[in-house]
Amino acid sequence: MNRTSASPRPRAVRISSAPEDLAGLNPLLVDALSAVGDVPALLDLAKAAGDAAPKPGEGRTAFLWELLASVTAVDVAAGRAIEPHLDASAILAQAAGHAALAGWDCPDFDGVHFDGAWGVFAAEAAGLRLEAKPADGCFLLQGSKPWCSLAAQLDHAVVTAHLDDGGRAAFAVDLHAPGVGFADPEWTSRGLREIPSGTVHFDSVPAVPLGDAGWYYRRPGFAWGGMGVAACWLGGAVAVARGFQDSLLKAADGGREPDQLALAHLGEIDRTLTALTAYLARTAARIDAGDLSGPGTWSEALRVRGNTATAVERIQTLVSQNLGPGPLAFDPVYGKRMADLALYIRQHHGMRDDAQLGALTLKGDHPW
Structure with missing residues (x-):
């Protein structure tokens, strides 16, 4: 019996929501799949998602991140198109009541x-x-x-x-x-x-x-938005991992069982993603509880982004080493996903972001 799924239907990425809640993302994910490569359709999808998506810090932050991760798991560029629109929507909502700079008579x-x-x-x-x-x-x-x-x-x-x-x-x-x-x-x-x-x-x-001056950077939403980008990176990594699992199952159906190295790497990928989603679930809950709205919020964003970026790059390396050049050369979905994700993850500044976190840690801004 063929152990791989014959259905191309996209699957949601779970962080902490109940399965019945995640099922509500299915129509969006189907639309995202049909919009791959079509920028006007992706922007229409962004507008539709913006009308329905929760805002960070309003009680459903994990679901917002699941939406971002799930769309990116369908197609990395789709997530890259949708995320800024949702971030802008959150910024505008946060700015309501803080719009006019003191002393300046700008439009309401x-x-x-x-x-x-x-x-x-x-x-x-x-x-x-x-x-x-x-x-x-x-x-x-x-x-x-x-x-x-x-x-x-x-x-x-x-x-x-x-x-x-x-x-x-x-x-x-x-x-x-x-x-x-x-x-x-x-x-x-x-x-x-x-x-x-x-x-x-x-x-x-x-x-x-x-x-006012500096408000954009002072607000906790600046850090929350940075974590939302990390949720997109997570979605890309999940897609790479799912593709790897499917390739091993397909090979096994053809009579070639995965060797110990492939299984060890799949096990490491599982450990990595399980730990990362649990971390994001805890962080989202802290945001909704009001625990990440003051000092320490940006440090937590740097941890989330750094841990996610490291996980993504490690998963890409493991899968690429195992599958070799074949899918990069002949599988357009795999090749696009790997190229898209490699560029997207460069929004993380690597050791420079770690240096920023280290400076905050030196001042005592850490949980340990």
Whole structure:
């Protein structure tokens, strides 16, 4: 009897939710599978997910992360397209009531239109600078912002910009407004080919402030959003692990049982993913309980991201060594997944992030 599943139906990634709750993700995952490679369809999916997804810290953080992980397990680029829209939705919700910078008479936060697809552009790069200039009590964005994924296909974005006093603040901006220009990203990557990230130029573009100077980075949601990205990485790793298990079962059905090395590596992958999902479950519960909303929140985000990134890279290495060059050369789904995930995981800064965590640990910010 064939021990592999003949059905291509995608499966949810469980962190802690009950099976009946995870079953509610099935329609979204089926839609994600049909939208692979189709960016407009993926952005429509992001908008639909944004209408239904819980916000972090509101009692269902684990389910939010399961949604992100499950979509990414279907296709890494799909998760990469959906995650920023959900993050922007959370940022806008967190900013309600903190919209106007003290002393500046900008448009009311209620005037921001939430329709359409959103991105979050907070990266910096040498030689590029985006500034927010006061003008008639409001702000105009001037300059350039790097690493703006899918910018030309989005409607709005949350962007960070430098203020005259040296601080930085977040702003909501209409990407269809006059003065917004999109540079050709010249995207040559084999990973995340449908999610190009390029530079956006702003020439006196009106923007609505979200919170006061530094609010974007001070809020606990900054760390929570970083953990949400890690949930996407987890989903990619689960997909790689499931594919490896399926390949071993298929080989066994053909008469070639897995050797001890393959079984040992599958066992290590199981240990790694089981420990990681348990860690995320505990962290999500702490967020919902209010335990991760003050000092120590960013340290926990660095731990979550670092542990997840390490696990992803280890799983990719084990599977790649076991399966060899064949699937990389001839299996388009496997090859795409491995290339997409390898690029996505580079949002983690490796030892530089560990150095940041070490500095916080040296000051006593640790649980041990």
